Amino acid sequence: MANERFQSPRGTYDILPKDAPYWRFTRQVLREEAESSGFQRIEVPMFEEKRLFERATGDTTDVVTKEMFGVVRASKMAETDKEDSSQEFVLRPEFTPGIIRSYLEQGMQALPQPVKLYTDGPVFRYSRPQKGRYRQFQQMDYEIIGDGSAASDVAVILLTWNLFKRLGLADSVIVDINSLGDAKCRPKMRKALLDYLSQNLNKLASFDVARVQKNPFRVLDSQEPKTIAVVKAGPQLVDLLCDDCKREFKQVLELLDELGIPYNLDPYLVRGLDYYTRTTFEIRRKDDETRQNSLGGGGRYDGLVELLGGRPTPAVGAAPGMDRIIEYMQEKEIKIPETKLTDVFVVAIGEHALKVTIPLVEALKAKEILTGVSMARDGLKEQLALATRLGARLVIIVGEREVRDQSAIVKDLDQGSQETIPLGDLKASVVKKLS
Ligand code: AMP
Secondary structure, eight states, X not given: OTTOOOOOXXXXXXXXXXXXXXXXXXXXXXXXXXXXTTOEEOOOOSEEEHHHHHHHTOTTSHHHHHOOOEXXXXXXXXTTOOSOTTOOEEEOXXXXXXXXXXXXXXXXXXXXXXXXXXXXXXXXXXXXXBTTBOSEEEEXXXXXXXXXXXXXXXXXHHHHHHHHHHTTOGGGEEEEXXXXXXXXXXXXXXXXXXXXXHHTGGGSOHHHHHHHHHOHHHHTTOOOHHHHHHHHTSOOGGGGOOHHHHHHHHHHHHHHHHHTOOEEEOTTOOOSOTTOEEEEEEEEETTOTTOTTOSEEEEEOTTHXXXXXXXXXXXXXXEEBHHHHHHHHHHTTOOOOOOOOOSEEEEEOSHXXXXXXXXXXXXXXXXXXXXXXXXXOOOHHHHHHHHHHTTOSEEEEEOHHHHHHTEEEEEETTTTEEEEEEHHHHHHHHHXXXX
């Protein structure tokens, strides 16, 4: 139908040219900070087997039970298609399980440990859309696999901190941190919590009563005022840690003190994914006590590699959410550095001019001079405005007359000067002016 209109799917949005520089800058900061700290880039598929997330993320979590998008073939399978049609696929709701799957599948356990990987890209969760909560959003993600020391917990928190610092948000955010204990102390913690909550069932919000038996840790995360009051009067996880976990957590906090990273010990922080052990953290806006709009989170997940079929291997990672970070940067009116796109902008007027300028542009690019060229039919004024917007220092103009005279006009936008230079001398002259 001619007047049919289309919209982006609910919970998604378009990143338009006005916002694109923020995304570019944020990704660039991630790349620089991660690679200078020894992380290597990995990219994993946007969809994976459903059972990977059921196993890894946890089949009692909201993410897995309520929020995964299935991936099915839109057309019917051909009779001759031999593919296993019993496999179910979902869009990735997070990165960690796919990265650990790859670590195991690609033999990274045989590499010198730890293996440090980073990535970024879209993830998908079928949640109820609202401001700061989307169905397609983008995460940065980094993991240190194969090192169980407090130093690697701190390395992940430090990278997170450095990202926020470079993005201009260091003064506006704080790290909430807690320890969830390991396989040794977790059963004791679970029992203490279960006993306490069971004795206080009638004081909990009804929504939380059902969670007590299923996973009492999740109750600590409740946003219900009635439950919060009960939780605050109950046992604190840090008091129930075994000696090893206590010592390790103390080391983490001491190292954070030494690095001057501000943190808030939050004994009720549990996070929404099942695989976390020991150090767990979340980064939030200082003005958001509830963590409703947390900017990033992470922690240790020492059992996950084994759970997915590998040798027991400690690991720690984090995933800041780019959409919320960028919204926060814009709200705080943080200016991002302008990226220089062009040193030299070449304007060719007419077909003959184009033939002359194309080899010139290639020659300048070969000298690693950022060179833009315009073949549009806009007037000279518009071309010069574009050159200025792209940050060009020199503009080279070749029109019919210049082709005839075998010359070019060179405008120096910084100095406001202009001269005519023979084509033969042009490359050397540009190089000289820029050096
Ligand atoms: P999680 O993987 O749940 O630990 O989330 C890590 C980060 O991803 C959060 O701190 C948010 O910044 C971001 N995030 C999680 N869910 C959403 C969502 N639905 N929309 C936008 N950002 C999200």
